[in-house]
Amino acid sequence: MTSEAPTTGGETLLRPGSARRTTGHRSPTPGLSSEIVGQSAERLRILALLYTFVFFMAAYFPPLLFSADRARFFGKFILWGPGAISMSVALLVAVATRSPRIPLPVVMSMGLAFQVASSYGIAAAEFLEEAGLNMNIRWLGLSWVAVWTLLFTVAVPTRPGRAVAGALLSVSSVPVLVGIAIATGNTTFRPDPMQFFFWLVFPYLLVVVMAYVGARVVYALGTEVSAARELGSYHLVERLGKGGMGEVWRAKHRMLARPAAIKLIRPLASGDEMPEVSEDARRRFEREAQAIARLRSPHTVTLFDFGIASDGAFYYVMELLEGCDLDSLVRRTGPITAERAVYLLRQICHSLSEAESCGLVHRDIKPANVFVSRYGEDYDFVKVLDFGIVKPARDQAETGTLMTQGHAIHGTPAFIAPEQALGRSDIDGRADIYSTGCVAYWLLTGQLVFTGQTPMELLVHHAHTPAAAPSTRTELPIPPALDQLVLSCLAKNPSDRPQSARDLSQQLALVMPGDDWTQDHAREWWARHQPV
Structure with a gap:
């Protein structure tokens, strides 16, 4: 089982306030980063x-x-x-x-x-x-x-x-x-x-x-x-996070003033040897990166560039965001209102709907991979991150990706769909619908759908245990229709869930009209709780 999103204590791909010392001024020692x-x-x-x-x-x-x-x-x-x-x-x-x-x-x-x-x-x-x-x-x-x-x-x-x-x-x-x-x-x-x-x-x-x-x-x-620390036209400035399979760095283009975030993903190697990247792995990486680059939803993190470093690491160059992920948001301020949750969830659906239309499945939707930010003049603007383990839904034969070992279970145990937990190969966009339901549960209650002492225990729960209604896990009011919609997303049988991200977005719109949480509400919240 793998989850390849590097973390920074819950926040990813952000411009951290603590980095101002090292990034806000030219280095006093030319030649040293x-x-x-x-x-x-x-x-x-x-x-x-x-x-x-x-x-x-x-x-x-x-x-x-x-x-x-x-x-x-x-x-x-x-x-x-x-x-x-x-x-x-x-x-x-x-x-x-x-x-x-x-x-x-x-x-x-x-x-x-x-x-x-x-x-x-x-x-x-x-x-x-x-x-x-x-x-x-x-x-x-x-x-x-x-x-x-x-x-x-x-x-x-x-x-x-x-x-x-x-x-x-x-x-x-x-x-x-x-x-x-x-x-x-x-x-x-x-x-x-x-x-x-x-x-x-x-x-x-x-x-x-x-x-x-x-x-x-x-x-x-x-x-x-x-x-x-030179990758293509980019210079690595500061490491923002590190995970089991890779790292996220703040980077700077050598010619342009544009900052960026670079995710390094290292192929597995035996012992201390430098991994050898096969031609097949290179082609698959390029196909995946090109597939991600085709995504144009404003709610999908923008991919600027990609390549393979001299040490065999694959890297993606993405936009650098200001804000925090949904994991940090809830941990910092507690569960959010149903109106705001629907507002954020529909933006996630916008990103996933386009991915579905391109035949792609994210496979690791979770709060840490959904970023909420101030984006220009927009507040509470969602960006879906980490399409790094994305998989073409039509490719049923391939059970692994170039970044992970074959026959591994991809995803995060607390947010994984039953079919992923069972290791099935016929994964489609409805797995992302289940994970989106887990994200909704987290936003509404501040709690995970299931807890367990081990990852395996979590997998068993997701595969077999019915979920409790969100309204039973929080004191905040949740409309009955939204309660039932979240439970339908968490159905064990993919056929019982909303069948697409577009379908889920439409049902969310029926549950709660879009004007229940406005930009004025979002601007006021950000003025009070601006993440640092």
Whole structure:
């Protein structure tokens, strides 16, 4: 049994509000994708919080425990001030990385300032205390600044030139602060110029070289990842969801300003080997994509393009929608009124009716595959998604598709038609009518038709257990005629259901006139409950 719709916690093919950070601005690091730079910002936040915690515990916590040390440490600003400043910068950066109002380029520039400030804080703690430098006269070694600089360069990738600038400014903290300590007489350390250079300058120039090499390696890997995200004329920007068989990505056309959603579907392969795509599989994929591309219903998600990636993954390029799917809608706001349910269901029927006329069966109608959106000036505009396992109704001999294993049961257990659950090959559009009835049940009651501990238990229920009337599962009023129509959609025998999507739409219109839920009602609802 398969259900191939990647999910994002219930929402699919949407422009997520959380993606504004990585998609609303040009990447501050050319060559790296916005998502990789966004991940760098998250690592920057972790480094900032880690720095604050470790620095406080190492430099401030011990003096707080002992009164003598407390008086000495906090009695001189030069001992506690630089560290306090660097920790304040770290906390400021940590907050900035979580704020959607601060552009990503500004955050990364703040990260560079944090790298320098934190290095000066470390050097100050090591060399400005009177005993600190005196204890290390015989063997200075490398400061912790060197370790911090290399860690920062690898953890937060950026352009090599920018990384070198940050590393130079960071390691300059050691000779600068040691020079200040010498000039102020805060130490007995008195190296001659040659010793000063080879002890306090030259080793840190080598650290900068190492940082540059590390930055180039990380940057090269990042650019390779970004290049691998090119599919035809589209660049993958951000992953929106992932499922067992594929992924959904937000994408951008390289020449046009049009955003898109790309669904990647990977053929099954044994072990870790890259799947081999046969010529027959390619032809079947092309036939399916061309069949979907013929659909012109405004309530079917628009297919822009399709193809096969270099790793054998099939991909569809579709319009990017703003809104939420019916699964998220009901989970967020509860069951909807009968008037609105009929309004949405008739739009689903419009999409399925055209698919039927082209000889296609969707086979996976479910709330997560029905998107409700603001579409131009229209509100509560329905788009049916994921025709990825669509099957020609006339092709009775073929029991599998190129994306799934042969002899598998296609669909989602909670919304599957009895004939699909029983593995019958003579599936037609009436299977979609049954699934649409399950969607209606969900909209009206906020509950599934059947529940079970296992997928197999759900299949058995759909195949043999009569459904309870929706009106018995909710406190909201449901007209008796609509109650009976939903039950007729859920009939075990396909002959007892509405025989087509057009037939179902007409019966819905008789149950409840179309003006019971208007655009004014929809606009008012969206103003109150606009999905984020």
